[in-house]
Amino acid sequence: MQIENKRAVITGAAGGIGQAIAALYASAGARVFLVDRDAARLESVIAELGAGHTDQVHGIALDVTREEAVARMVDEAEGALGGIDVLVTCSGAITERELEDMSLAEWREIMGANLDAVFLACRAVFPIMKRQGSGRIITVSSQIGQRGAPRFTHYAASKAGVIGFTKALAREAAPHGILVNSVAPGPVLTSFNRDLRAETLDGTEAALPLGRAAQPEEIAGAALLLASSPHGDVFVGQTLGPNSGDVML
Ligand SMILES: NC(=O)c1ccc[n+]([C@@H]2O[C@H](COP(=O)([O-])OP(=O)(O)OC[C@H]3O[C@@H](n4cnc5c(N)ncnc54)[C@H](O)[C@@H]3O)[C@@H](O)[C@H]2O)c1
Structure with missing residues (x-):
């Protein structure tokens, strides 16, 4: 298997x-350390994926925007797995607001959730991967970071920031054998967008060239490719776009 026995933090x-990435990685034989601030849902995901494979699935509930929590995340993951070969930064947050009505607090909340969290997690795993002489980092950005969308200046800026961060770190990391790439999904059928306005959600799918949003499982394959060897071995600083055709680069 392409990622068999790899140790992944998600x-x-x-x-x-x-969750879809974790399930695909685990089914491909990776050992996973799962992180989310929603302790109850995380517990049930760990129980579901870990059924019969307790050594394969670990995790901790914490807030990845907090520096000390991220340090703890990496310590615990290293302790549980014995090292970290893959980091997938998939947590994120979204709100919807016209620029004129957006407070600095709301701006910072979204930047913190989507960009600070990526910086903190990457910085924390980097020394471990450097010591190992290999690693994969996969950030989850968004097609909104590539094309923009009205009432999402904060979200678009944070996700464009993730793409820029990914490219810069990719250049810094590649000489150490660490490959850094991003996955920028289009609309995906999760609860992520549940609080957006009806006018925003209406017609979104029809406007896509494919005519439909993605299921989470259809995004996970891109994250598997970027973590796998040999098929992911020469992706450096790329942004893969499983986005139903919303953005074409
Ligand atoms: N769903 C979409 O349409 C879509 C499209 C493009 C990009 N994305 C991106 O994909 C990623 C995953 O989105 P999803 O659709 O699975 O959403 P989701 O809401 O189902 O999952 C996001 C998870 O992140 C967790 N989280 C948020 N902030 C956190 C924090 N500070 N610390 C720890 N955990 C935190 C939440 O508890 C939640 O479980 C996000 O980064 C999102 O921006 C989603």
Whole structure:
């Protein structure tokens, strides 16, 4: 198997896409350490994926925007798995607001959830991967970071930031054998968008060239490719777009 016995940390693993990535990785023989701040949902994901394979699935509930919590996440993951070969940063948050009505607090909340969290997790795993002389980091950005969308200046800026961060870190990390890439999904059928306005959600799927949003499982394959060897071995600083055709680069 392409990622058999690899040790992967996945944030946002109680969410739709993170859970799908965790399930695909585990089914491909990876050992996973799952992280989310939603303790109840995380517990049930760990129980479901870990049934019969308790050594394969571990996790911890914490807030990945907090520096000390991320340090703890990496310590616990290293302790449970014996090292970290793959990091997937999949946690994220979204709200909807016209620029004029957006408070600095709301702006910062979204930047913190989507960008600070990626910085903190990558910085924390980097020394471990460097010591190992290998690693894979997969950030989850968004097609909104590539194309923009009205009432999402904060979300678009944070996700465009993730893509820029990914490219810069990819150049810094590749000489150490660490490959850094991003997955930028289009609309995906999870509860992520549940609080968005009806006018925003209406017609979204019809506007896509494919005419439909994705299921989380259809996003997970891109994260598997980027973690796998040999098929993912020469992706460096790329942003893969499983997005139903919303953005074409
Ligand atoms: N669903 C979509 O349409 C879509 C489209 C493009 C990109 N994305 C991105 O995909 C990623 C996953 O989204 P999803 O659709 O699975 O959403 P989701 O809401 O199902 O999952 C997100 C998870 O992240 C967790 N989380 C949020 N903030 C956290 C924090 N500070 N600390 C720890 N955990 C935290 C939540 O508890 C939740 O379980 C996000 O980064 C999102 O921006 C989603």
